[in-house]
Amino acid sequence: MTNNKVAIILGSKSDISVAEKAEKILREFGIDYATHIMSAHRTPNKVKKFAGEAEQNGIGVIIAIAGLSAHLPGVLASMTMIPIIGVPVGCGALTGQDALYSIVQMPPGIPVASVGIDNGTNAALFAVEILSVTDASLREKMRGYRAQFGDIGV
DSSP states (O other): OOOOEEEEEEGOOOGGGHHHHHHHHHHHTOOOOOEEEOOTTTTTEEEHHHHHHHHTEEEEEEEEEETTTTOOHHHHHHHHHHHHHHEEETTTTTTTTHHHHHHHHHOOOOOOOEEOTTTTHHHHHHHHHHHHHHHHHHHHHHHHHHHHOOOOOO
């Protein structure tokens, strides 16, 4: 089985606008994805079950979108070997800075990649790049996508 699907996990329904940015890019590249809502704090058993089954379900990358304490990306990373891309959500008193720090300050041995606050677009593009390591057609689509931005040496 090839692991060429992307899972988008939202910590809350309120994060849907960030997920929609990622979904748009994944559709553009023809990547199979599914979006789920589950919380590291409110539904930890659901998160654990999902992470434990993700690889056998063909998931190659997980985009985890969360605000405030933003534990979702790190919790998922602690439960699977699948690459996790964290997307901090710009909400709360610190407008997403707390979420950003929570995602990027992971302990040694449990890496999580992070993109900028509310940047679902870059999260999806990074997921495409990860999947393109073993999929030459995706790599060519990415070259075409980047070409629209000018000569960037790819």
